[in-house]
Amino acid sequence: MSFDWWTFGLQAANVLILLALLRHFLFRPVAGILEQRRQDTAAALAAAAAARQAARDAETRATAEADTLRTQRETLLAQARDEAETLRQDRIAAARAEAARIIADGRAAMDHETRARADQRLHQTADLALAVARRALAAQPAGLPGYATRLADLLAAMPAPQRAALLQGTGLHLVSASPPDAAERAAIHAALAPYVDAPRIETDPGLIAGLDLCSDTGIVRNALDHDIDRIARALHDDQTR
Amino acid sequence: MESPFANPLAFMLGPVPITTTVLTTWALMAAMTLAAAWAARRLTIDRPGRVQVVLELLVETLDSEIAGTVPGDPARFRVLIGTLLLFVFVANWSSLVPGVEPPTAHLETDAALAAVVFAAGVGWGIRTRGVRGWLTSFARPSWVMIPLNLVEQVTRHVSLTIRLFGNVMSGVFVIGIVLSLAGLLVPIPLMALDLLTGAVQAYIFATLALVFIGSAVTGDEGATPPPPQQDAP
Amino acid sequence: MTDLIQIASILGAAFAVSFGALGPALAEGRAVATALEAIARQPEAAGSISRTLFVGLAMIETTAIYCLVIALLLLFANPFVQ
Numbered sequence: 001m002s003f004d005w006w007t008f009g010l011q012a013a014n015v016l017i018l019l020a021l022l023r024h025f026l027f028r029p030v031a032g033i034l035e036q037r038r039q040d041t042a043a044a045l046a047a048a049a050a051a052r053q054a055a056r057d058a059e060t061r062a063t064a065e066a067d068t069l070r071t072q073r074e075t076l077l078a079q080a081r082d083e084a085e086t087l088r089q090d091r092i093a094a095a096r097a098e099a100a101r102i103i104a105d106g107r108a109a110m111d112h113e114t115r116a117r118a119d120q121r122l123h124q125t126a127d128l129a130l131a132v133a134r135r136a137l138a139a140q141p142a143g144l145p146g147y148a149t150r151l152a153d154l155l156a157a158m159p160a161p162q163r164a165a166l167l168q169g170t171g172l173h174l175v176s177a178s179p180p181d182a183a184e185r186a187a188i189h190a191a192l193a194p195y196v197d198a199p200r201i202e203t204d205p206g207l208i209a210g211l212d213l214c215s216d217t218g219i220v221r222n223a224l225d226h227d228i229d230r231i232a233r234a235l236h237d238d239q240t241r
Numbered sequence: 242m243e244s245p246f247a248n249p250l251a252f253m254l255g256p257v258p259i260t261t262t263v264l265t266t267w268a269l270m271a272a273m274t275l276a277a278a279w280a281a282r283r284l285t286i287d288r289p290g291r292v293q294v295v296l297e298l299l300v301e302t303l304d305s306e307i308a309g310t311v312p313g314d315p316a317r318f319r320v321l322i323g324t325l326l327l328f329v330f331v332a333n334w335s336s337l338v339p340g341v342e343p344p345t346a347h348l349e350t351d352a353a354l355a356a357v358v359f360a361a362g363v364g365w366g367i368r369t370r371g372v373r374g375w376l377t378s379f380a381r382p383s384w385v386m387i388p389l390n391l392v393e394q395v396t397r398h399v400s401l402t403i404r405l406f407g408n409v410m411s412g413v414f415v416i417g418i419v420l421s422l423a424g425l426l427v428p429i430p431l432m433a434l435d436l437l438t439g440a441v442q443a444y445i446f447a448t449l450a451l452v453f454i455g456s457a458v459t460g461d462e463g464a465t466p467p468p469p470q471q472d473a474p
Numbered sequence: 475m476t477d478l479i480q481i482a483s484i485l486g487a488a489f490a491v492s493f494g495a496l497g498p499a500l501a502e503g504r505a506v507a508t509a510l511e512a513i514a515r516q517p518e519a520a521g522s523i524s525r526t527l528f529v530g531l532a533m534i535e536t537t538a539i540y541c542l543v544i545a546l547l548l549l550f551a552n553p554f555v556q
Binding site: 244245246400403404406407408410411414438441442444445448 | 529540542546547551
Binding site: 009010011014018019023025029030031033036037040 | 266348
């Protein structure tokens with residue numbers, strides 16, 4: 001049994017030296033690399049987490065902003081809608097009031113005009129009637145004898161054939177407004193003596209005044225109503241023309 | 242036949258006799274240091290090469306093994322356990338080189354390794370628990386156990402020595418015998434078995450050293466070797 | 475006398491190796507059988523079991539190695555033979 005203590009000591013020293021050598025040349029660099037990589041990974045993870053957190057924050061902020069904007073928009077919209085509604089109601093009310101006023105004005109104006117026109121027409125009618133009456137009355141002779149004289153004049157003025165046809169007709173008679181008394185009848189007969197012999201005299205109050213000569217073949221108007229008619233027609237023609 | 246216990250003398254360095262074992266160890270140390278420096282120079286963070294991946298795997302496996310055995314920061318024992326593992330492994334496999342006898346096939350080397358483990362256990366025990374705490378750890382579970390604990394301290398390190406020495410030396414010895422009897426090519430299967438034995442013994446040596454140191458640190462004298470992790474060598 | 479010691483040393487070495495190989499052989503066989511059983515029961519744990527088996531086998535083998543060391547000591551470093 002040989003145990004070399006020198007070799008033992010040298011080998012122990014060798015192991016310790018190798019320990020230091022490997023520690024310096026192998027384990028420390030490799031462990032450093034591993035640690036560095038772990039730190040890098042941790043840093044990258046931390047950065048990623050921070051980035052994710054930042055993104056989440058930004059998202060939250062954006063959502064909040066969007067909410068705020070939506071709320072604001074809705075508020076504005078509601079406000080605008082309310083204003084528009086109010087404005088519309090105001091406008092409608094104003095328009096209704098205006099329309100009512102215009103209608104009332106128009107109605108009033110129309111009433112006024114209608115009244116004025118009626119007045120005017122009344123005046124015209126009155127004037128016309130007055131003129132007609134005045135002119136008719138101005139042309140009237142005095143009493144039935146006068147009318148008889150005028151009838152005779154009218155007959156004389158008529159063309160002969162017509163006068164003859166009239167006088168030849170059957171049922172020749174006179175129409176008076178009021179029944180003549182004897183004197184008047186005599187005067188009438190006298191006046192018409194050249195043309196007709198004592199004609200029958202009928203009474204018609206619608207003539208107002210005057211004396212017409214009627215037969216089956218014609219009529220000679222010589223009464224106040226006829227004059228009034230004629231004058232009124234002439235005046236109407238004058239006015240309308 | 243040459244005795245497996247013999248230590249052939251290489252030369253004398255003054256009064257110090259330098260054996261071939263020490264010479265081989267120096268060569269292995271130089272080779273390992275050069276390789277480590279060469280590999281550490283090419284370390285990068287983003288583009289690890291094949292060598293760097295192996296080294297990182299080694300360090301991480303060491304850390305996980307240590308963390309599974311001893312509670313606390315695994316970086317404390319990383320250098321010691323890693324160096325033991327690497328040195329024993331490289332020394333066992335140095336028999337691949339023709340004419341080189343593994344340093345671990347000699348009792349002095351294994352005894353030196355076990356002595357380092359023993360010194361580390363004592364050192365870590367005192368450092369972690371104080372002199373008093375470390376001394377009282379021998380009186381567990383009671384003071385009657387003190388002689389037994391002391392004997393166990395000796396025997397576990399002696400068995401650590403003999404285990405490694407016997408395995409490696411017997412491999413070398415058997416290969417030598419077979420080579421002298423049968424000649425070329427026949428000892429190749431035995432050499433392959435020797436390599437396997439060498440790797441396993443390196444792992445066992447490192448694990449046991451870790452268990453011993455861990456038991457000195459935690460005071461758990463009855464500590465048993467933990468089941469190997471998934472990524473054990 | 476020296477011859478007798480040498481003969482005894484050789485016989486002791488042979489007995490040490492042979493009987494020293496017996497126990498570890500039985501133990502290793504038992505360990506392998508149990509490991510195979512465990513692997514058959516849990517094939518998914520085959521990697522872990524076989525790794526543990528290898529380490530255990532090496533530990534068991536160590537006892538045989540001890541015997542071998544004793545035998546070699548007797549043969550090559552016998553303190554009683556000078």
